[in-house]
Amino acid sequence: MNADVKVLDEFLRFPSISTDSASRGHVNDCADWLVERLQKSGLDVEKHPTKGHPVVLAKNKHIEGRKTVMIYGHYDVQPVDPLELWDHPPFEPHIAGDRIYARGSTDNKGQLLAHLLGVEKTLAAGKDLPVNLTFLFEGEEEIGSPNLEPFLEEHRDSLLCDVVAISDTGMVAPGVPTFTYGLRGIACLEVLLKGPSTDLHSGIYGGTVANPATAVAQLAASLHEVASGRVQIDGFYDAVVPLEDWERQAWSNLPLDDAEMISLTGVSTLYGEADYTSLERTWGRPTAEVNGIGAGYQGEGSKTVIPAEAMLKLSFRLVPDQDPSQILAAAKAHLKAVCPPGISLELKMGHDGKPYKVDPHNDFGKAAQRALQATFGKEPALIREGGSIPIVQSFKDVLGADTLLLGLALPDCRAHAPNENFSLENFAAGIQLNQNLLESLGSC
Amino acid sequence: MNADVKVLDEFLRFPSISTDSASRGHVNDCADWLVERLQKSGLDVEKHPTKGHPVVLAKNKHIEGRKTVMIYGHYDVQPVDPLELWDHPPFEPHIAGDRIYARGSTDNKGQLLAHLLGVEKTLAAGKDLPVNLTFLFEGEEEIGSPNLEPFLEEHRDSLLCDVVAISDTGMVAPGVPTFTYGLRGIACLEVLLKGPSTDLHSGIYGGTVANPATAVAQLAASLHEVASGRVQIDGFYDAVVPLEDWERQAWSNLPLDDAEMISLTGVSTLYGEADYTSLERTWGRPTAEVNGIGAGYQGEGSKTVIPAEAMLKLSFRLVPDQDPSQILAAAKAHLKAVCPPGISLELKMGHDGKPYKVDPHNDFGKAAQRALQATFGKEPALIREGGSIPIVQSFKDVLGADTLLLGLALPDCRAHAPNENFSLENFAAGIQLNQNLLESLGSC
Numbered sequence: 001m002n003a004d005v006k007v008l009d010e011f012l013r014f015p016s017i018s019t020d021s022a023s024r025g026h027v028n029d030c031a032d033w034l035v036e037r038l039q040k041s042g043l044d045v046e047k048h049p050t051k052g053h054p055v056v057l058a059k060n061k062h063i064e065g066r067k068t069v070m071i072y073g074h075y076d077v078q079p080v081d082p083l084e085l086w087d088h089p090p091f092e093p094h095i096a097g098d099r100i101y102a103r104g105s106t107d108n109k110g111q112l113l114a115h116l117l118g119v120e121k122t123l124a125a126g127k128d129l130p131v132n133l134t135f136l137f138e139g140e141e142e143i144g145s146p147n148l149e150p151f152l153e154e155h156r157d158s159l160l161c162d163v164v165a166i167s168d169t170g171m172v173a174p175g176v177p178t179f180t181y182g183l184r185g186i187a188c189l190e191v192l193l194k195g196p197s198t199d200l201h202s203g204i205y206g207g208t209v210a211n212p213a214t215a216v217a218q219l220a221a222s223l224h225e226v227a228s229g230r231v232q233i234d235g236f237y238d239a240v241v242p243l244e245d246w247e248r249q250a251w252s253n254l255p256l257d258d259a260e261m262i263s264l265t266g267v268s269t270l271y272g273e274a275d276y277t278s279l280e281r282t283w284g285r286p287t288a289e290v291n292g293i294g295a296g297y298q299g300e301g302s303k304t305v306i307p308a309e310a311m312l313k314l315s316f317r318l319v320p321d322q323d324p325s326q327i328l329a330a331a332k333a334h335l336k337a338v339c340p341p342g343i344s345l346e347l348k349m350g351h352d353g354k355p356y357k358v359d360p361h362n363d364f365g366k367a368a369q370r371a372l373q374a375t376f377g378k379e380p381a382l383i384r385e386g387g388s389i390p391i392v393q394s395f396k397d398v399l400g401a402d403t404l405l406l407g408l409a410l411p412d413c414r415a416h417a418p419n420e421n422f423s424l425e426n427f428a429a430g431i432q433l434n435q436n437l438l439e440s441l442g443s444c
Numbered sequence: 445m446n447a448d449v450k451v452l453d454e455f456l457r458f459p460s461i462s463t464d465s466a467s468r469g470h471v472n473d474c475a476d477w478l479v480e481r482l483q484k485s486g487l488d489v490e491k492h493p494t495k496g497h498p499v500v501l502a503k504n505k506h507i508e509g510r511k512t513v514m515i516y517g518h519y520d521v522q523p524v525d526p527l528e529l530w531d532h533p534p535f536e537p538h539i540a541g542d543r544i545y546a547r548g549s550t551d552n553k554g555q556l557l558a559h560l561l562g563v564e565k566t567l568a569a570g571k572d573l574p575v576n577l578t579f580l581f582e583g584e585e586e587i588g589s590p591n592l593e594p595f596l597e598e599h600r601d602s603l604l605c606d607v608v609a610i611s612d613t614g615m616v617a618p619g620v621p622t623f624t625y626g627l628r629g630i631a632c633l634e635v636l637l638k639g640p641s642t643d644l645h646s647g648i649y650g651g652t653v654a655n656p657a658t659a660v661a662q663l664a665a666s667l668h669e670v671a672s673g674r675v676q677i678d679g680f681y682d683a684v685v686p687l688e689d690w691e692r693q694a695w696s697n698l699p700l701d702d703a704e705m706i707s708l709t710g711v712s713t714l715y716g717e718a719d720y721t722s723l724e725r726t727w728g729r730p731t732a733e734v735n736g737i738g739a740g741y742q743g744e745g746s747k748t749v750i751p752a753e754a755m756l757k758l759s760f761r762l763v764p765d766q767d768p769s770q771i772l773a774a775a776k777a778h779l780k781a782v783c784p785p786g787i788s789l790e791l792k793m794g795h796d797g798k799p800y801k802v803d804p805h806n807d808f809g810k811a812a813q814r815a816l817q818a819t820f821g822k823e824p825a826l827i828r829e830g831g832s833i834p835i836v837q838s839f840k841d842v843l844g845a846d847t848l849l850l851g852l853a854l855p856d857c858r859a860h861a862p863n864e865n866f867s868l869e870n871f872a873a874g875i876q877l878n879q880n881l882l883e884s885l886g887s888c
Contacts, residue, residue, distance in 0.1 A: 019744065019745030019746065019747070020743075020744065020745070021744065078747060079741070079743070079747055081741075081743070082643070085642065085643075143745060143746065144746075170648070184647060186647070186748070188746050188748075190746075195711055196709045196710050196711050197709070197710025197711075198529065198710065198858065198861050198862055198863070199526070199529075199860065199861040199862065200709055200860070200861060201831065201859050201860040201861065202731075202733045202735060202759060202761070202860075203628060203630070203761055203829070203830045203831030203832050204614070204726065204829070204830050204831055204859065205709055205726060205830070206726065206731040206733045206761050206830060207716045207717065207725035207726045207729055207730075207731040207761070207830065208705060208714050208715070208716045208722040208725045208726050209705075209709050209711045209714060209715060209716075210711065210715040211733055211734055213664070213733075213734035213735065213736065213737050214664060214665070214667070214668065214733070214734045216661070216737065217660070217661040217662075217663075217664030217665040217734060217737060218661075218664075218665045218668075218670060219661075220657070220658060220661030220662075220665070221658070221661040221662040221664070221665035221666075222665070223658070224658065224662075226662060226784055261649075261652060265640045265641070265644055265649055265653050266640050266641025266642065266752075267639055267640050267641075267653045267654065267786045268786055268788065269785050269786045270652050270653060270786065271652070271653060271654040271784065271785050271786040272651045272652045272653075273651065278652040281651035281652045282648065282649060282650065282651050282652050285651055286651075287646075287650040287651040289646045289650045289655055289657075289658070289748075289750060290655055290657035290658045290661060290739070290740065291646060291657070291740050291741055291746065291747060291748055291749050291750075291751075292657065292739065292740035292741040292742045292747070292749075292751075293657050293660065293661060293737060293738065293739050293740060293742075293754070294737065294738045294739075294742040295734070295736065295737050295738075296734065296735050296736035296737060296757065297523070297525070297735055297736040297757060298736045298737075298738040298755060298757075299464075299523065299525070300463065300464065300465065301463030301464070301587060302463065302587065302588075302632050302634075302735065302757060302759070302794050302795065303463065303522060303523055303735060303736070303757075303860070304630070304632075304733075304735055304759050304832075304860065305735050305736075305860055305861070306733060306735075307735075307736075308710075310737070311742060313740065313741060313742075313746060313747075315646060315746070315748050317646070317647055317650050317651070340670050340715065341713050341715050342711045342712055342713045342714065342715040344712065350746050351746065385647070385648070386647045386648050386649070386650060386651065387645065387647030387648055388647050414642065415645050415648065416643070416644075416645040416646075416747070416748065416749055417642050417643045417644060417645065417749070418642060418643065419642070
């Protein structure tokens with residue numbers, strides 16, 4: 001294990017699961033570890049408490065006349081269940097071949113740390129950075145960054161910058177540098193259904209009361225037309241900007257095909273909205289997904305019960321120019337309209353974030369692509385992505401800055417899933433990319 | 445606590461949950477407790493192991509020329525979850541007013557024990573029983589009595605009888621003696637849906653693979669037409685015998701109305717098959733119920749995941765002359781036909797039992813009604829019930845005997861649900877009923 005990987009191993013051992021209130025202390029310990037590391041490398045560091053998890057801020061000495069670059073990352077991670085599907089414990093990093101396996105390895109600790117070590121190495125060599133740098137690391141990305149936009153607003157003057165750079169996206173294939181110019185937005189909704197005041201015997205009462213377990217299925221099933229794969233919420237597609245011809249053309253030439261998508265996901269066949277390719281469906285079209293559904297008896301054997309309650313967790317992935325709050329309002333109206341008699345609904349808005357798109361051909365975009373080319377020795381692919389980084393829109397809204405997305409995640413990194421992993425080659429390349437990027441942006 | 449209630453309290457403390465393999469020892473301890481009690485009362489007792497839980501058999505000395513009566517009961521109970529909704533621990537009986545609260549209090553330990561104590565008291569008074577009696581107590585009713593029919597077949601000669609009596613059904617209202625002449629059958633089905641080989645990030649892959657959480661909702665939702673409340677499986681109603689006019693008339697005069705059904709269940713409004721009253725829907729019409737549905741993240745907060753799997757537990761309540769195996773075959777064909785592309789199904793048949801109906805006006809039926817009238821001082825109501833006691837059909841098939849159902853459960857007894865309870869007045873009446881019943885059947 002080289003020294004850099006040893007640092008990564010340390011960082012990955014914190015179970016910094018932001019959505020789990022029991023992990024609160026671990027999230028904070030992880031922030032403290034970053035603070036110490038950043039201080040040692042010679043930066044000015046501030047740890048800011050929020051209503052949730054802390055923000056860690058670090059800067060070199062900012063000098064007038066230089067470009068100001070903010071690099072964003074997040075040190076929180078997704079939950080680990082189903083735990084039994086991990087080959088090794090998720091917070092005990094395991095190296096096999098070129099990969100390090102751990103929760104957060106790709107999303108986002110490995111990529112964040114590559115930038116931190118890139119800067120650390122430049123400074124350790126006695127050189128100044130070619131830009132005014134601000135590191136902004138948060139601990140709430142996986143729960144939708146509820147406190148980051150207020151933080152940006154409160155500290156706006158101190159955070160103003162020319163451009164933001166983030167490595168939290170993917171590469172289309174190993175060795176193919178990738179510049180991401182668009183992201184889907186997200187809007188989450190939790191639904192609680194209530195029927196009888198207590199669980200009922202399905203023999204004694206079956207047939208005469210609405211069953212919340214059936215009703216939750218009816219709500220979830222009403223979201224799609226199965227044949228076309230289209231979302232059936234009124235107005236859902238109204239604001240969607242059609243894909244441009246150059247995008248469809250460029251994406252069709254990428255080294256990503258349906259066979260690889262099938263192999264990566266393990267499905268027997270792909271399924272989605274008619275008239276679009278797989279890449280178009282995931283990068284350029286909106287979705288409605290059931291992330292969780294539950295009611296009644298899920299244990300061993302049978303229990304002939306009509307449950308009193310049922311739950312449903314939904315998320316919508318959005319594309320320009322869909323607005324999260326409009327989509328959530330339409331979804332709520334839809335669910336209320338299809339809810340059967342005898343069932344009451346409680347609807348709880350979850351986190352949301354606007355979709356994002358930037359012109360890949362402006363000066364900063366071209367500088368980022370030069371850094372990618374210098375690091376990987378190949379012309380970068382120009383893509384959009386299906387995931388959401390809601391704060392990218394906040395950087396635009398509050399700071400007026402575009403965001404450059406230079407991802408290091410491989411297609412089989414298993415982000416959010418068991419056996420998440422990060423390529424050690426990309427980790428090393430990421431350290432180099434940080435140095436090339438700051439150089440390239442400094443001379444913009 | 446009087447001496448009889450003290451015995452009931454003892455019996456209720458065994459957590460004899462038959463579906464839970466971890467409770468196996470408790471189920472056996474409960475059987476041993478019965479064996480000891482029956483031996484002390486002077487009966488000949490046999491404990492028979494099965495592939496599952498034991499059968500306990502007890503007889504007095506059978507004398508030629510007397511009627512032979514079998515009294516059946518079950519000492520196993522339903523699971524207790526959701527545990528947090530119990531006001532007191534389910535296996536620590538709690539008395540408040542006329543009720544004793546515990547899992548199994550009504551279903552079926554309290555009712556079984558009333559018969560046992562009735563016989564015990566007759567014998568303790570130095571009298572002979574007026575009939576040849578066989579007690580048959582099993583520990584697998586709540587999982588569909590998988591080993592009882594083989595047991596009946598194996599011990600057929602020793603079990604032959606003129607009639608069977610069971611107290612495991614309900615009274616239409618407190619103080620109204622009730623004779624049940626029909627039961628619904630049951631057929632259970634478990635469905636496992638598989639999509640991707642692992643949980644997927646719903647941003648990265650959402651839109652291009654079928655989501656098992658959505659698919660399970662589509663399967664469950666396909667079972668009913670919401671507007672009519674009718675089951676949409678092809679052929680589901682083909683074998684259903686229409687309700688007779690005298691039944692619809694008799695039921696419409698019972699002291700049970702929709703307002704009471706709403707109050708018992710706590711729903712805001714009743715819901716079911718169009719053109720039938722609530723009693724007709726629960727006693728005389730078949731159903732398809734979702735007893736359990738689950739997929740994805742059901743914990744605190746959100747997790748934007750496309751789950752690899754989903755599960756569904758279904759049960760169908762059947763009426764004469766529906767056949768469980770035909771209904772399960774139709775349900776399997778239906779589910780396979782509506783399953784979306786990219787999702788594979790594993791279908792596992794659960795327990796089943798035929799629906800049952802007997803003529804309430806034959807000699808034994810009239811004798812049972814006389815015993816009910818003598819015990820409660822009122823003319824009994826003639827009803828059918830929505831629940832299933834599959835072995836009633838087995839008694840008919842294997843032993844050729846009709847079954848008399850003289851239930852002591854009150855409408856608000858919460859069988860299968862948290863805070864299950866049994867009326868102590870009915871417990872005392874049940875002891876008396878046993879003595880009146882054996883007397884009445886003995887003189888048939």
